[in-house]
Amino acid sequence: MGSNVDPGKNELELFLDGFPSLADHKSQLIDELQTITFPKGSILIREGQPLNYCYFVLKGCIRQYVNDEGVEKTINFFTEHQGVVSFSAGPDNRFSDHYLECMEECMVIRGEMNGGGEMLEQIPALREIIGKMIEADLGQTQEELKRFILLSPEERYGYLLQQRPELIARVPQKYIASYLGIAPESFSRMKRRIVNRES
């Protein structure tokens, strides 16, 4: 390996150590999987661009947002060991309806949509792990949808505080407000209300 190896390869190696079933294929995976380190502020995809790639976050935080008639609306944040993948809901969905922005320097594995077939043939354990990840992703998206239907913005903030406290510390508060679907000023008032209630 040369000196210009992407630092993501080290993160990838650490990550793969967590999967004993991949041990026999570790060096192949480190060689063949494409890791990229994007600087903070990078836009990985824009609205209207073809959905060519999926990502897996080794380190960093990626924000997904849409442009709703000039207003940015934050849909999700992806952090360590989350996949970032938009499956087509139909044949018309081959183009992105959203943006992906790196909130920090981000080390990712980048895969081609519908790619990697040969590697999956060779390493059935990898296919199984990816299948489980997609199932978990579906479970999380189902939960997220239910929370959106059932909870108020304040309750969703409480959930975030409990489940992803590190996210609130890492991300500018205006994006958390946008994710909760409220104006930044209302978000500040809401946080003060919660602090006053608890003190």
Next chain:
Amino acid sequence: MGSNVDPGKNELELFLDGFPSLADHKSQLIDELQTITFPKGSILIREGQPLNYCYFVLKGCIRQYVNDEGVEKTINFFTEHQGVVSFSAGPDNRFSDHYLECMEECMVIRGEMNGGGEMLEQIPALREIIGKMIEADLGQTQEELKRFILLSPEERYGYLLQQRPELIARVPQKYIASYLGIAPESFSRMKRRIVNRES
């Protein structure tokens, strides 16, 4: 075959005809997959019960709802050729937080969660088809979440009219209102507004 064969087996056979890659295993699948026909009004699972099964709708319509402090809130409707599966978002999610109710007589394939391993070993094409279905399900759930974040109830109704017009005709309107997150009276007013606008 005896006379008490579940009529779902015929639907299953018709459905399998759509998958040439499964042709060699068709009779095995018809034998081994469990089809059940539930009468209209059946409750397939209640809040708090263990998530033992997943379903695939061959014919019929299943409503998913939660009980939000005494008020039923409709989360989704599953119709022909949709899977009904709740993947755990975590180890605490082995119990259902929702109800599934048959809006009509429903013919379904019922599978055990984490079951079917042997059949999937024997029929790799089945594994591939199920994998694609889960991906499509994830895509649809991601889309649904985005619509919830971005669209007003009226816009979501417009989307439903365009994408699932048959659903609106099949399901009591109070459940469509609940799905859109509005009171039945507001829903009636909204529909009149739309009709007046278009006439």
